[in-house]
Every structure is written in C-alpha cells, then in structure tokens.
Amino acid sequence: MNGLERILATVRHGQPDRVPIVPQVFGHAARLGGVPLRRYLTDATVLAQCQLDAWRDYGTDAMFGLFDACVETEALGSGMRYPEDGYPDVERFILEQPGDVAQLRIPDPGRAGRMPVALEALRRLRQEGQDQAMVAGCVLGPMTLACQLMGIEKTLFAAVDETPAFERMLDFAVEVALAYGSAQLKAGAHLCIVFDPSASPAVVPLAFFRELLMPRLRRLCQGLKDAGALATWLHIAGPAEPILPLYPACGVDIACIDYCVDPGRARALAPGLCLTGNVRPLAFVDSEPAAIAESCAQILGIARMGGFMLSSGCELPVEARPECVRALTSAALAEV
Amino acid sequence: MGSPANEPASRLDPPASGAIDGPCLDFALTRLVQLLTEGDAAAALLEARRVRVSGADGSLQVVKALEAAMDGMSAKCTAEEFNLLEIMLAGRAATLVAHDLFPEGALPSPRGTVVIATPEGDVHDLGKNLTRMVLTSKGFRVVDCGKDCPLAVMVQAVAREEAFALLVSGLISPVVPLVRQLRGLLRECGLAPVRLVAGGAALKQCTAEALNVDFVAGDAFDTVRYLEALRP
Numbered sequence: 001m002n003g004l005e006r007i008l009a010t011v012r013h014g015q016p017d018r019v020p021i022v023p024q025v026f027g028h029a030a031r032l033g034g035v036p037l038r039r040y041l042t043d044a045t046v047l048a049q050c051q052l053d054a055w056r057d058y059g060t061d062a063m064f065g066l067f068d069a070c071v072e073t074e075a076l077g078s079g080m081r082y083p084e085d086g087y088p089d090v091e092r093f094i095l096e097q098p099g100d101v102a103q104l105r106i107p108d109p110g111r112a113g114r115m116p117v118a119l120e121a122l123r124r125l126r127q128e129g130q131d132q133a134m135v136a137g138c139v140l141g142p143m144t145l146a147c148q149l150m151g152i153e154k155t156l157f158a159a160v161d162e163t164p165a166f167e168r169m170l171d172f173a174v175e176v177a178l179a180y181g182s183a184q185l186k187a188g189a190h191l192c193i194v195f196d197p198s199a200s201p202a203v204v205p206l207a208f209f210r211e212l213l214m215p216r217l218r219r220l221c222q223g224l225k226d227a228g229a230l231a232t233w234l235h236i237a238g239p240a241e242p243i244l245p246l247y248p249a250c251g252v253d254i255a256c257i258d259y260c261v262d263p264g265r266a267r268a269l270a271p272g273l274c275l276t277g278n279v280r281p282l283a284f285v286d287s288e289p290a291a292i293a294e295s296c297a298q299i300l301g302i303a304r305m306g307g308f309m310l311s312s313g314c315e316l317p318v319e320a321r322p323e324c325v326r327a328l329t330s331a332a333l334a335e336v
Numbered sequence: 337m338g339s340p341a342n343e344p345a346s347r348l349d350p351p352a353s354g355a356i357d358g359p360c361l362d363f364a365l366t367r368l369v370q371l372l373t374e375g376d377a378a379a380a381l382l383e384a385r386r387v388r389v390s391g392a393d394g395s396l397q398v399v400k401a402l403e404a405a406m407d408g409m410s411a412k413c414t415a416e417e418f419n420l421l422e423i424m425l426a427g428r429a430a431t432l433v434a435h436d437l438f439p440e441g442a443l444p445s446p447r448g449t450v451v452i453a454t455p456e457g458d459v460h461d462l463g464k465n466l467t468r469m470v471l472t473s474k475g476f477r478v479v480d481c482g483k484d485c486p487l488a489v490m491v492q493a494v495a496r497e498e499a500f501a502l503l504v505s506g507l508i509s510p511v512v513p514l515v516r517q518l519r520g521l522l523r524e525c526g527l528a529p530v531r532l533v534a535g536g537a538a539l540k541q542c543t544a545e546a547l548n549v550d551f552v553a554g555d556a557f558d559t560v561r562y563l564e565a566l567r568p
Contacts, residue, residue, distance in 0.1 A: 086457060204419055
C-alpha cells in the first residue's frame with residue numbers, strides 16, 4: 001500500500017498494512033530544508049520542495065499545502081506583519097465591527113493574497129507525489145476565520161452582543177472556505193483540512209458549538225465533499241472530548257485529537273470517526289526520541305484497533321528535533 | 337443569608353428610591369454575583385449600584401461580590417468546564433462594575449502587585465488579558481506589559497513596580513527558550529525572590545522545571561489559586 005491508499009483504508013475503517021504516519025509537518029518542513037519561514041510561506045516552489053523533501057526524509061504518508069492561519073484574512077484585506085523566520089500575524093483586522101462583513105466579497109483564490117501560492121504548491125505536490133501520499137490542503141473553519149477577520153476578543157463579545165451580525169460573519173466564512181477549498185481540490189489536494197481551533201470547547205461552550213457552529217461545519221463538509229474531497233478532516237485543538245460525538249453529524253470523517261485528549265476515550269466517544277493524534281507537540285522539542293517512542297507505543301495500542309492515524313496532537317513545532325520525528329515514524333513502522 | 341427564591345417578589349423588590357437593606361440586600365448581593373457570573377454586564381451594573389446605596393459599606397459589599405463571582409468561576413474551572421467566552425463575559429461584567437465603583441483608579445489591591453506579559457514574538461494576548469481581569473477582581477494590582485514584550489521590559493517593570501510575581505503567557509512554542517531565561521535575568525537584577533508563573537497553550541505543555549519557573553498554570557484561575565496561596 002502507498003500512503004494515500006493506507007490513509008483511505010484507515011478512514012474507511014478497512015485494513016491498512018500499517019497505521020498511517022501523518023505528523024503535522026507544516027512550517028517544520030521549512031526549518032528542515034534550511035529555508036526561512038517567510039520564504040516558505042510566500043513561494044510555492046520552495047514550499048512544495050520542502051514538503052516533498054520532508055515526506056521523503058521522514059517516510060510519512062501525507063504532505064501538507066500551505067498552513068498558516070492568516071491566508072484567508074490577508075486575502076480579504078487584513079494588514080499583516082511578516083517576521084523573517086516566523087508565522088505571519090494580523091496587524092490590522094479587516095473588520096471593525098461584525099456588521100461590516102456585508103461589505104466584504106468572496107476572494108478569488110486564483111488572485112487574492114497568498115491563495116495562489118497555496119494552489120500552486122498543491123498542484124506541484126500532487127504532480128510530484130504521484131498519488132503515493134495524501135496531499136492535504138487547508139481552509140479555516142468558520143469560527144476561526146471570523147476571529148481572524150476581527151480579532152478573537154472582539155469576535156467572542158460580538159457573538160453574544162450582536163448575534164445576528166456574528167452569524168452573518170460565520171456564514172460569510174463558510175462561503176470563503178468553500179471557494180478556497182474548492183480551488184484547492186481542483187488544484188490537486190485530495191482533501192482540505194478544516195482548521196478551526198477557535199471552535200474548541202476551551203474557547204466556546206458546548207451549546208455555542210451545537211447551535212452556531214455545527215450547522216456551518218455541516219454545510220462546509222458537505223460542500224467540500226461535493227467539490228471532490230476524498231474525505232473531510234476537522235482539526236479542533238484542545239480538550240475536544242465534549243464535541244467529538246457531534247462530529248459525525250457535521251459530516252466529519254477524520255478528527256485530530258490533541259495531546260490532552262485520551263485516545264481510548266476519544267475512540268469510545270466517536271467510534272465511527274477516523275482519529276489522528278496525539279503526541280504532545282512540544283515533546284518533539286523538549287523530549288528525547290525514547291520518550292516519543294514510549295508515547296507512540298501507548299497511542300498505537302489504540303490505533304491497532306483501526307481507524308487511527310499516528311500524529312502529533314497539533315502542529316509539529318517549527319523547531320521540532322528531526323530525531324524525535326523519526327522516532328514517531330519508527331514506532332509505526334516497527335508495528336509491521 | 338435567607339432563601340430569596342422563596343420570598344414574595346414584593347418584599348424582594350427594592351424601594352423606589354433604590355435604597356435596600358436586610359433580606360433585600362442579601363438577595364441583591366446573591367443576584368449581583370449571579371449576574372457577574374453569567375456575564376450580564378448591564379444588569380450587573382444596575383444591581384451593583386443598588387447595593388452601593390444600601391449603606392455605609394455598600395461599596396465593600398460590591399467588592400466582595402466581585403470576588404465571590406470570580407470564586408464561582410474558579411470552582412467551575414476546577415470542574416474542567418473552562419471556556420474562554422464565559423470567563424471573558426464574567427470578566428467584562430466585573431471590569432464594568434469595578435470601573436463604576438472606582439472611576440478614578442483601580443480596585444483596592446491588598447494582595448500586592450504582579451507583572452504580566454506575553455513574551456516577544458508572540459502576539460496572542462487573550463489569555464493574558466483574561467488573567468489580568470480575573471486577578472484584578474481578586475484584589476491584585478496587575479501591571480500589564482502587553483504582548484510581544486521584550487524580557488528586559490518585563491524585568492524592569494517588576495523592579496519598578498515592586499511586584500512579587502511575574503506572569504508570562506505564551507501560545508506559541510518559540511517563546512519557550514525566552515521564558516527559560518527569565519529566572520537568570522531576575523537574579524541579575526537582584527530580584528531572585530520574585531515568583532515566576534507561566535501559562536498559555538505552549539507553555540503549559542512544559543513542566544515548571546523545564547521552564548525554570550515556580551509554577552505552570554493550567555488556566556487563569558490556576559494562577560489565581562497559586563498567587564492566593566502566597567498572598568491569602
């Protein structure tokens with residue numbers, strides 16, 4: 001089996017030849033390739049080459065197109081700050097108040113901001129990868145994009161003080177995600193990860209997720225499937241246990257679980273989901289390879305039951321130690 | 337305290353003048369704590385004003401209600417029901433009431449001064465702001481050095497403000513090595529006894545030993561509990 005076949009078999013709760021290895025290698029690929037993050041995030045050729053090199057070096061089963069939380073908001077007009085070797089931050093949010101969302105237009109993914117960089121990188125990854133590995137794109141989920149348009153503090157208060165306008169922000173965010181995600185799938189992504197950390201139960205209560213976010217996530221997942229995604233993948237960091245049972249009703253196939261979630265409990269809460277996780281991300285910086293191997297051994301005890309991909313609980317830190325990442329891949333390979 | 341829920345409504349309603357006392361005051365205080373906890377800022381403000389005109393120690397009662405509301409939120413967090421939105425709403429309500437009570441200055445801060453900051457390279461300051469709001473309501477004076485803050489600025493603020501603790505909040509992993517330097521910088525400035533507390537998504541993945549700090553807080557209320565133990 002190649003990486004793509006292995007992941008798809010796992011998502012369908014079939015029988016892969018081993019547990020898929022999908023550490024979330026995003027900006028870490030730039031550090032591995034000796035490239036400043038800023039260049040990696042703005043140059044499709046560099047990004048694709050770094051991802052291909054990391055994939056071959058680590059022997060993982062997936063490659064990831066552009067991943068930072070600012071692509072959409074930048075394309076919509078927010079002002080950015082680019083550190084030389086760090087992820088960009090929003091310096092000036094495009095929205096002052098939620099009602100202003102009516103003035104925004106869905107960006108053209110072929111022209112707006114760095115969206116074309118992501119599309120070109122995905123095209124190259126698909127072409128070079130030749131379907132040996134899964135090529136994953138990324139869109140921000142509705143809650144996270146809303147926060148990226150106006151700032152998280154203001155957005156959370158708006159959710160309570162100006163709920164109808166806030167809901168229009170969420171609806172707009174879904175439309176942006178569908179336009180950008182569809183373009184990514186057309187460019188070559190096998191699927192798009194919906195990255196929505198601001199929808200975490202650490203940020204909003206369960207009722208908020210159920211009433212305001214679930215219907216939008218359902219619409220987004222269905223739209224991505226209609227646009228050709230091989231599966232839907234939701235990434236919500238933090239203590240996601242209370243919302244995991246709701247994922248199937250959102251149309252989610254694959255769910256990231258963070259290091260603070262017990263994999264056995266997650267499996268019991270959502271038996272139909274394909275789970276991916278959940279080594280503590282900072283362990284790849286501050287621990288030894290033996291400790292990573294030990295963590296992986298515990299997770300693999302659950303993963304062997306099927307429907308589970310071995311990964312970090314969230315993004316691998318940019319400064320992750322390569323020997324620690326290799327300890328993760330070795331742990332999965334040793335299972336064969 | 338009586339059981340306000342069983343009292344006839346007419347007895348619980350404050351006099352038209354707004355002055356209240358006795359069971360009405362007990363009820364108003366309970367209701368104020370509830371409104372603060374629910375984050376209903378406008379209603380909490382009205383209730384706090386009613387309590388303030390109730391007698392000579394009305395303002396003190398409001399301060400106690402602010403503390404009680406934060407204690408309630410803290411208990412909720414202990415039960416792992418913490419979410420930012422509810423804490424932010426309670427914090428906003430508490431801040432509004434506190435500013436109304438002390439329009440020209442901060443709340444009384446009998447528990448002493450702490451400095452709080454998000455280290456250089458990290459612009460995510462929601463956790464820091466939340467912690468500041470909660471600590472202020474609990475009787476600490478909080479000097480906020482902001483986000484993307486150089487270590488030297490934090491240490492200078494500790495010295496200048498005679499703070500007994502320095503709190504750092506970090507969401508992203510590149511700040512970890514910076515936090516590790518703080519102990520040495522404090523020592524160099526003769527501030528070795530100052531307590532160091534770390535929190536935030538990245539920093540709470542580490543042990544206190546790995547960060548070279550005194551305590552790693554799981555959330556804002558964890559910080560409060562640690563500091564309250566130092567300054568009861």
